[in-house]
Amino acid sequence: MSHTTAKAPVRPRARRLGAATVLGALLSALLAGCGGGEDVDYFGAIALNPQTRAASIVANHQSQGEANSAALNLCTGSCSVVLTFGNGMCGALARSTLGTVGYASNSSKSQAEANAMSQCRSSGGSGCEVLLSMCNG
Secondary structure: OOOOOOOOOOOOOHHHHHHHHHHHHHHHHHHHHHOOOOOOOOOOEEOOOOOOEEEEEEEEEOHHHHHHHOOOOOOOOOEEEEEOOOOOOEEEEEEEEOOOOEEEEEOOOHHHHHHHHHHHHHHHOOEEEEEEEEEEE
């Protein structure tokens, strides 16, 4: 994951959530072994501060409300949830050197990233690059 030198850097927090991802996978495996857990759903969210362009992303939460709250807690300043993504889906956020953003979801991480880049460019951004991306499941 690369970073730009824009005024208000996006603060990705995905790496700090690695333990939650591993714990979620272990829990799913344990539930499946007990005859349950086949219908486990995961939720993710991207939060964005429209003034500073600070952002955060989370995945693998047990409810959309939990995912939204976690993304908002990790985002700096006055943020709002701009994208939610469900089971088997990925979310991505791209930003240009001047702060234009694009975000998208897709079942493929690479396609979510490509769609976020496209949205960034179509909103007038130049030098867009993917700053955040994560998948549920």
